[in-house]
Amino acid sequence: MKETEKYVLPSLKAAQIRTREKATIEHSLFSIPAQARHLGAGRKFYLRTYGCQANERDSETIAGILFALGFEQTNYEEEADLILLNTCAVRKNAEDKVLGELGLLKKLRQSNPDLLFGICGCMAQEEEIVRTILKKYPHVDLIFGTHNLHRLPVLLFQAMVAKEKTVEVYSKEGEVIENLPVHRFGKHKAWVNIMYGCDKFCTYCIVPYTRGKERSRLPEDILSEVLQLKQQGFREVTLLGQNVNAYGKDLDQNYGLPELLAAVAQTGIDRIRFTTSHPWDFTDNLVEVIARYPNIMPFIHLPVQSGNNEILKIMGRRYTVEQYKHVYDLIRAQLPNCAFSTDIIVGFPNETEEQFQDTLDLVDYCQFDNVYSFIYSPREGTPAARMEDNVPQAIKEERLQRLMKKTNAYSLLNNQKYLGKIVRVLVDGPSKKNEQVFSGYTEENKLVNFTGENVHPGDIVTVEITQCKSWTLDGKMVKEA
Ligand code: SAH
Ligand code: SF4
Numbered sequence: 187m188k189e190t191e192k193y194v195l196p197s198l199k200a201a202q203i204r205t206r207e208k209a210t211i212e213h214s215l216f217s218i219p220a221q222a223r224h225l226g227a228g229r230k231f232y233l234r235t236y237g238c239q240a241n242e243r244d245s246e247t248i249a250g251i252l253f254a255l256g257f258e259q260t261n262y263e264e265e266a267d268l269i270l271l272n273t274c275a276v277r278k279n280a281e282d283k284v285l286g287e288l289g290l291l292k293k294l295r296q297s298n299p300d301l302l303f304g305i306c307g308c309m310a311q312e313e314e315i316v317r318t319i320l321k322k323y324p325h326v327d328l329i330f331g332t333h334n335l336h337r338l339p340v341l342l343f344q345a346m347v348a349k350e351k352t353v354e355v356y357s358k359e360g361e362v363i364e365n366l367p368v369h370r371f372g373k374h375k376a377w378v379n380i381m382y383g384c385d386k387f388c389t390y391c392i393v394p395y396t397r398g399k400e401r402s403r404l405p406e407d408i409l410s411e412v413l414q415l416k417q418q419g420f421r422e423v424t425l426l427g428q429n430v431n432a433y434g435k436d437l438d439q440n441y442g443l444p445e446l447l448a449a450v451a452q453t454g455i456d457r458i459r460f461t462t463s464h465p466w467d468f469t470d471n472l473v474e475v476i477a478r479y480p481n482i483m484p485f486i487h488l489p490v491q492s493g494n495n496e497i498l499k500i501m502g503r504r505y506t507v508e509q510y511k512h513v514y515d516l517i518r519a520q521l522p523n524c525a526f527s528t529d530i531i532v533g534f535p536n537e538t539e540e541q542f543q544d545t546l547d548l549v550d551y552c553q554f555d556n557v558y559s560f561i562y563s564p565r566e567g568t569p570a571a572r573m574e575d576n577v578p579q580a581i582k583e584e585r586l587q588r589l590m591k592k593t594n595a596y597s598l599l600n601n602q603k604y605l606g607k608i609v610r611v612l613v614d615g616p617s618k619k620n621e622q623v624f625s626g627y628t629e630e631n632k633l634v635n636f637t638g639e640n641v642h643p644g645d646i647v648t649v650e651i652t653q654c655k656s657w658t659l660d661g662k663m664v665k666e667a
């Protein structure tokens with residue numbers, strides 16, 4: 187048998203398929219086989235995470251499994267017996283970073299011949315990338331994807347004990363598995379998945395291929411996780427999904443994000459956030475719920491991608507600029523203090539100067555607090571990657587600069603409104619730059635550095651803002667009014 191025949195390799199074509207079949211929800215599927223139980227004894231893992239919050243949360247599961255196998259964690263690659271890179275495929279530069287890192291890490295094998303290299307996450311779901319890794323990075327021993335985290339004990343056993351190169355990537359999403367271990371990296375803020383996958387298939391985006399179809403968790407499973415987090419002293423949860431507004435659609439229970447958010451709010455946990463919202467199904471109902479509960483934070487990330495209707499159409503975003511503005515106005519009217527952030531792609535294939543101008547105009551209309559802007563990056567297997575593109579890279583870069591100049595100015599302008607204001611800050615800890623200064627986030631998700639006494643991570647404190655910069659606010663703690 188040829189080496190590659192032993193592997194379960196990803197197929198982009200298979201990953202594209204969507205069926206009406208419902209995902210099964212499993213409450214006891216995960217288990218650790220007896221032979222793998224002490225696999226990590228005396229060994230250390232190093233885990234690095236790239237990409238979005240979904241990956242962060244997956245890394246917490248991976249760490250949970252590794253701890254359950256007896257591993258210890260290290261923050262130093264040189265100390266590790268297992269190096270795992272949990273990767274992102276959303277843009278080419280994200281991939282290049284990982285491939286560069288893989289090359290650099292290779293030399294560590296010289297001092298530790300038993301060192302095991304693993305790749306997981308969204309890049310592992312890409313057919314072409316896995317082929318490249320197998321060919322050019324033979325020191326990678328283990329590759330698994332986003333759909334089979336629960337197989338990690340078995341796969342590790344195969345790679346570590348049987349010393350076989352192990353590649354297992356499912357192209358079809360599997361069950362929603364509820365009993366996976368988790369090791370939370372934060373003590374006061376937690377990620378809570380509410381759904382997996384994405385069915386939107388925006389024409390530029392790889393995520394529907396790497397994350398499978400939309401699958402919602404049951405409301406009761408989400409609520410019991412939130413309640414448990416609250417009991418453990420967590421003060422903030424962020425509900426996660428690629429498109430949280432589609433939550434519940436696959437469950438057919440007439441229970442969507444508005445109902446879920448209300449129920450999570452009623453648990454009494456201090457702060458609730460959610461991401462990412464797709465403008466397409468952002469309903470009036472949802473805005474009302476956010477307005478009704480003070481523990482749902484007034485901060486909305488609402489990716490627009492472009493301010494031009496033709497581009498939006500070719501992107502497959504399913505809304506017009508007018509519809510986006512309508513949602514935006516609705517939120518503004520009901521939540522006057524709400525902060526907004528968005529994502530914008532510049533240089534989509536054949537984007538004209540006029541079309542780009544429309545994006546600048548939309549930024550003027552919405553005056554976002556924060557904009558994550560990206561140059562379009564063709565992703566193999568997506569429809570947009572097959573489009574011809576007449577926009578030179580230099581023009582794309584120049585547009586990005588112009589866009590950022592504008593968006594940065596609005597970030598500063600929005601922050602300046604906070605001068606002299608009193609805000610509530612959830613404390614993360616001492617600031618990175620100065621041990622005497624603490625940092626944390628306001629309800630609107632503004633990063634604040636402040637001075638104060640007797641401050642502890644996880645406290646929610648009252649701070650007066652004394653200085654406003656583009657990305658941070660400075661302040662001093664004041665007594666509660
Ligand atoms: N589910 C979220 C976004 C996930 S990807 C949503 O729909 O908003 C995060 C962001 O990366 C996207 O909003 C988009 O702005 C950007 N992005 C995705 N694919 C990209 C590509 N091929 N090139 C450049 N940016 C991309
Ligand atoms: Fe990608 Fe669009 Fe899905 Fe967001 S909604 S993950 S941009 S396909």
Ligand code: F3S
Binds near residue numbers: 237238275308393
């Ligand atoms: Fe990247 Fe995968 Fe998230 S491609 S943005 S890590 S879903």
